[in-house]
Amino acid sequence: MTSFPPSGSTHFDESIALEQRAGALRDEVFGRQVFVRGVLEVSNFCRQNCNYCGMRRDNRDLKRFRLELDQLRDLVRHGLPGVITDLNIQTGEDTVGIRETVIPLVEMLREETRLGISVCLGTLEPKLYDDLRRAGASYYIIKLETGNREHYRDVQAPGTYEQRLAAIRYLASTGWSVSSGFIVGLPGQTRAHIDETLDLLSELPLVGASVSPFISGEQTPYAGRATGDFATTIACIAKLRLRNPAYVIPAISALNLLAEDGYVRALNAGANLATINLTPPVKREDYLLYKRTRHIMHENRVRTAIEQAGCTISTVSLAETMRRRRESAAVAS
Numbered sequence: 001m002t003s004f005p006p007s008g009s010t011h012f013d014e015s016i017a018l019e020q021r022a023g024a025l026r027d028e029v030f031g032r033q034v035f036v037r038g039v040l041e042v043s044n045f046c047r048q049n050c051n052y053c054g055m056r057r058d059n060r061d062l063k064r065f066r067l068e069l070d071q072l073r074d075l076v077r078h079g080l081p082g083v084i085t086d087l088n089i090q091t092g093e094d095t096v097g098i099r100e101t102v103i104p105l106v107e108m109l110r111e112e113t114r115l116g117i118s119v120c121l122g123t124l125e126p127k128l129y130d131d132l133r134r135a136g137a138s139y140y141i142i143k144l145e146t147g148n149r150e151h152y153r154d155v156q157a158p159g160t161y162e163q164r165l166a167a168i169r170y171l172a173s174t175g176w177s178v179s180s181g182f183i184v185g186l187p188g189q190t191r192a193h194i195d196e197t198l199d200l201l202s203e204l205p206l207v208g209a210s211v212s213p214f215i216s217g218e219q220t221p222y223a224g225r226a227t228g229d230f231a232t233t234i235a236c237i238a239k240l241r242l243r244n245p246a247y248v249i250p251a252i253s254a255l256n257l258l259a260e261d262g263y264v265r266a267l268n269a270g271a272n273l274a275t276i277n278l279t280p281p282v283k284r285e286d287y288l289l290y291k292r293t294r295h296i297m298h299e300n301r302v303r304t305a306i307e308q309a310g311c312t313i314s315t316v317s318l319a320e321t322m323r324r325r326r327e328s329a330a331v332a333s
């Protein structure tokens, strides 16, 4: 579990110095502004079988759900916190749910709101990416989980490593802002895998990346395996920021399961995105990316963490920030 070095040790001082440098670089590029995005988990059906995820297709004990479009429309019209500027729609790899629910929801959001629209829907056919883009989504989250080819195969991450990289490149080449990420402490991971992953995440055509600690899911082949190390997770966030000053890097709610101030520490180490979970509570416990006991970030917790980190909430959306960035790059070239 948490193995943060004791205060006063050289290692401790080095870690704090790394985090402070990363935090200062975030301030230089983004100011002390943190984006706040809502997340809606729309379907937990999944055709993949990742060893680290409770939504894997072999988990027959999981109650599967797809939220109804009408229910989602109501939630979007009447239940969104004013603080969010973007909304992330997330599912397992569920092409039926994407066609029947996600695309109409994205179209509705585009017509009725000014929210930036992110999606996290897995490795899909290019046509489906194109349909989602046409519907109005502009930010695609597609995590690698590990940047080492053999490790990727061993943990049964989605499809193949090559397909995942090809998907990232396709998305970026067709106008999406693409964010990826990885898990610290995934079983079988070595220090060299982490370095390789940080290299890859810094080379790919991304606008952001996340670092999550491994939390074992009860209904997975990795049940009972050791939790990812907190200090390493925070150090990786800081390193990602230092290597990629303009990246959008989320603070992950699971960090609060490892340390009381985990979320704030991530913000201090250069993270600049917070997430509010908007999935109806009755469905939330079946969205089993890790385990049933999740640390849910609601609006008050997010506001408090941002305040404790000495930051403020961005009033400009992620999507708009990326649009402006592309415009400036086009003018400059």
Ligand code: SF4
Pocket: 046, 047, 048, 049, 050, 053, 054, 055, 056, 057, 091, 092, 093, 122, 158, 289
């Ligand atoms: S990590 Fe994603 S692709 Fe893998 S089983 Fe879970 S929901 Fe499916």
